[in-house]
Amino acid sequence: MATSPSHALVSTDWLADNLDNAGVVVLDGTYHLPTAKRDAAAEYAEKHIPGAIRFDIDDICDPDDPLPHMMPSPALFAEKVSTLGISNDQRVVVYDVYGLQSAARVWWMFRVFGHDNVSVLNGGLPKWLAEGRALTAEAKSRPATDFKAGFRPELVRSIDDIRQTIDGGGAQIIDVRSAGRFTAAEPEPRAGMRSGHMPGALNLPYTDILDPAFREFKSPEAIAEHLAAAKVDTDGPIITSCGSGVTACAVSLALFLVGKEDVAVYDGSWSEWGGRQDTPIVTD
Numbered sequence: 001m002a003t004s005p006s007h008a009l010v011s012t013d014w015l016a017d018n019l020d021n022a023g024v025v026v027l028d029g030t031y032h033l034p035t036a037k038r039d040a041a042a043e044y045a046e047k048h049i050p051g052a053i054r055f056d057i058d059d060i061c062d063p064d065d066p067l068p069h070m071m072p073s074p075a076l077f078a079e080k081v082s083t084l085g086i087s088n089d090q091r092v093v094v095y096d097v098y099g100l101q102s103a104a105r106v107w108w109m110f111r112v113f114g115h116d117n118v119s120v121l122n123g124g125l126p127k128w129l130a131e132g133r134a135l136t137a138e139a140k141s142r143p144a145t146d147f148k149a150g151f152r153p154e155l156v157r158s159i160d161d162i163r164q165t166i167d168g169g170g171a172q173i174i175d176v177r178s179a180g181r182f183t184a185a186e187p188e189p190r191a192g193m194r195s196g197h198m199p200g201a202l203n204l205p206y207t208d209i210l211d212p213a214f215r216e217f218k219s220p221e222a223i224a225e226h227l228a229a230a231k232v233d234t235d236g237p238i239i240t241s242c243g244s245g246v247t248a249c250a251v252s253l254a255l256f257l258v259g260k261e262d263v264a265v266y267d268g269s270w271s272e273w274g275g276r277q278d279t280p281i282v283t284d
Contacts, residue, residue, distance in 0.1 A: 006256045008107065009122045009217065010093055014129055018093075019051055025086050025142075026121075029094045031069070031102035031246060035189045043097065047135040049128060053084050053142065055094070055106055057246070067271050068244045069105075071156060077113050078149035084191040085142025088115065095121035095128070099215025104249035108265060116151025120253065123148040123214035130214065141208065157239050158264045159273065166199050166280070171200045171237035173198055174207040174230070176251045177270065181243075184283040193274045196283040198241070204230040205241070206250040234260045241273075 007284045018024045032038040036092070038182035044054045044252050060080045061069040086092065092110055096103040103120045105161075110118040121128070129135070156163075175197050180186030180201040197203070208224050210216065217223065227234060238255065240248035245267045252263040273279050 005259055007117075007260070008119055008253060008256055010119045010260070011122055012128050012133065015049070015093060015121055015128075016133060019049075023090055023229055024072065025090045025092055026052040027092060027094045027106060028052045028125075029055045029057065029103045029106035030096040030098070030125075031057050033189055033243075040097075045137065045139065047137055047241060048139075049095065049125070050134055050136045050138075051140060052095075053086075055084070057102060057105055057109075065072065067268050067275075069246070071109070071267050073111065074113055074149040074151045077109070078147050081147040081149070082145045085145055086147055087145040088148055090117070092118040093121055094118065095124040097125045099124040099126045100137070100210055100217070100250055101215070102246050104253045105246045108155070108252055109248040111168075112152050112155045113147075114152065121264055121283050122184070125214040127214040137179070138251060154262065155264050157264045159266075159268055159279075161264075162198065162241075162266055162273065163279075165239065171239050171264075172233060173201040173266070174232060174240045174248075174251055175201045175270075176204055176240060176242045176247050178205050178207075181270075188270065188274060190271060190275075194281055195274070196281040198273060199280050199282050201241070201282075202230050204232065204251060206247045206254075209251065209254045217254060217257060220258045224258050227255070227258070234258065238240070238263045239266055240264070241269045243269040245269045 028044050028093055030040040057069040062072050094103040094106040107118050107120050142256055175182055182197045208226050240251045242248035248265045255263045
């Protein structure tokens with residue numbers, strides 16, 4: 001299904017009007033950093049948007065990769081999504097409890113596996129709650145489907161791809177972690193991780209492109225201003241990176257909203273690059 005940039009976001013009003021639409025499936029894609037010491041599954045069981053299904057990126061991932069929530073194979077993604085009862089002809093709408101943090105990762109995953117009919121709830125659960133909308137503890141099961149997954153390799157980058165980019169150019173790398181983590185002024189949240197950034201990477205903290213109240217996306221015009229201030233060239237290839245391939249997808253989504261639809265994500269991100277001893281790092 002062909003989609004426009006505006007299709008990538010839905011409002012709380014739109015979702016409230018479509019909760020009973022059989023063609024729409026809502027996913028709670030919440031993920032917490034280990035340092036948060038929170039249980040996303042338990043929080044979902046306590047309260048979620050009515051009809052929402054729990055989508056766990058730590059379950060729908062490559063089980064054999066030691067890095068956190070690395071992309072599964074198309075076959076495994078199709079199997080997991082089919083078990084959740086999601087079909088290829090449904091519109092997927094994803095939210096998280098932060099407003100916008102991990103929901104964009106789920107959006108990106110569906111796009112990688114060929115499902116363009118996917119959107120993020122702008123403002124997520126915080127805005128839904130602030131508006132006094134309904135929540136439930138009831139988890140509804142859905143009948144299994146036969147979801148078919150494709151694969152778009154151009155939207156995913158590996159460590160070898162990043163090495164080639166650093167050595168030979170050809171793409172800009174946007175690191176969306178905080179400025180303190182980018183410059184090594186702040187420690188990494190994961191134990192044993194080196195601090196700093198990849199040579200040549202640009203820094204655009206993902207929170208810069210969000211309004212603070214509910215972490216809604218700023219306007220496309222404001223996003224474009226942030227991209228320009230970070231010296232991002234939207235005419236060329238772009239790769240986003242973060243701590244573990246989650247919030248990088250928020251900036252990929254922001255770029256999508258301004259018409260840049262071919263942004264790749266470095267799946268291993270800093271968990272891989274900063275966790276090794278054979279990768280070059282800059283600390284200023």
